[in-house]
Amino acid sequence: MTKDTSVLVLANHSDAGRFERHYGPLADVTHGTRLLCLNADARVENAETTVVPTFGHHYLGLFLLSAWALYEGYRGEYDAVVSVSLFPYGCLALALKALYGYPAHLGIIGIDLDHHADAWYGALPRRLFHLFDTLSVPGPTHVEKLHGLGHAPERVCVLTNAVDVETYVPAADEERVYDYVWVGRFSPEKDPLLFVEALAVLDRAGEGFRAAMLGSGRLEGELRDRIEEYGLAGSVDLPGWVDSPIEYYHRSRVFVSTSRRDALPLTLIEAMSSGLACVAPPVGSIPDVVEDGHNAVLLAERDPETVAETLRGLRADPGRTDRLGERATAVRSEFSYASAREDWRRIVGLLVERY
DSSP states (O other), X not given: OGGGOEEEEEOOOSSTHHHHHHHHHHHHTSSEEEEEEXXXXXXXXXXXXXXXXXXXXXXXXXXXXXXXXHHHHHHTOOSEEEEESIIIIIHHHHHHHHHHOOOEEXXXXXXXXXXXXXXXXXXXXXXXXXXXXXXXXXXXXXXXXXHHTTOOGGGEEEOOXXXXXXXXXXXXXXXXXXXXXXXXXXXXXXXXXXXXXXXXXXXXXXXXXXXXXXXXXXXXHHHXXXXXXXXXXXXXXXXXXXXXXXXXXXXXXXXXXXXXXXXXXXXXXXXXXXXXXXEEXXXXXXXXXXXXXXXXXEOSSOSHHHHHHHHHHHHHOHHHHHHHHHHHTTHHHHSSHHHHHHHHHHHHHHHHHTO
16 A cells, blocks of 8 residues: 555754664655755655755745745645654644645654643644644653543554664674763753763772763763863763764673653664663653663663762673673664564555545
């Protein structure tokens, strides 16, 4: 059924590599997929990609993208509209549904359900969720939350946050240069400063280590200042944003996530697939993947002392660290592109039924 279906995708990501990961499996199961976005580096194999210029102004780009989407909807060449992130792309998908009758899908990311839906204005996003024909979330925890908001089970799907399991493989005999690696946006929700605070606790206790923090973002200046303030410049490498961090996973012993809020971080799945022992907070759908003490470690509290003590415990027991990494690789069978293709096949099938 889905092979005869054409889909318009409205989305954007700061990391160009996420386009292929998220929409490549969709393009594989449809007759035609067109992606409208603002990222000049966006590419999706088997899909047509239209990059809308921003001329250096994000909001101008959003205006032009909206106009372009309205034109694409007017042409009437699509069977459904797929969007990721309620504001603004989901709202634009709902506009196309209202104007042209396209069934609309929303891929809910962490901030939509874990922040917007609970904020003082939460009645609006909760109402908008009900206007979509299908919704997808990264795991059972968010499925249950949507059920609690009154969404029918047949409208809510789990969409695999897939990784390229041929790229993210366990290392053979790489030298483990880094004790700890942190990967993500330097943004408040990812809370990279918490990781630095935890490293400072270890340093004050006289424990030597090497760490790498891969990423960029608006907290970068403050992050660098904090590292200098704590005298950690010689212990923490900042290589910037790395599109494919497999080399750093292979050269590290433990992956650390410190997010305040997250859906299911792709970096966590990458690290687990690569055979790293992982430490992460129990936010979003992370507990759906992490079996605490079996394939990774869930932080009991999200504070510097708890993070430091968790890292200290892993370093003191290399055998446990190795076992966690070995068991973590089981995610490879669940979070592959093949799994994502099956999820998209189901979602598009449900959309077509409503057309």
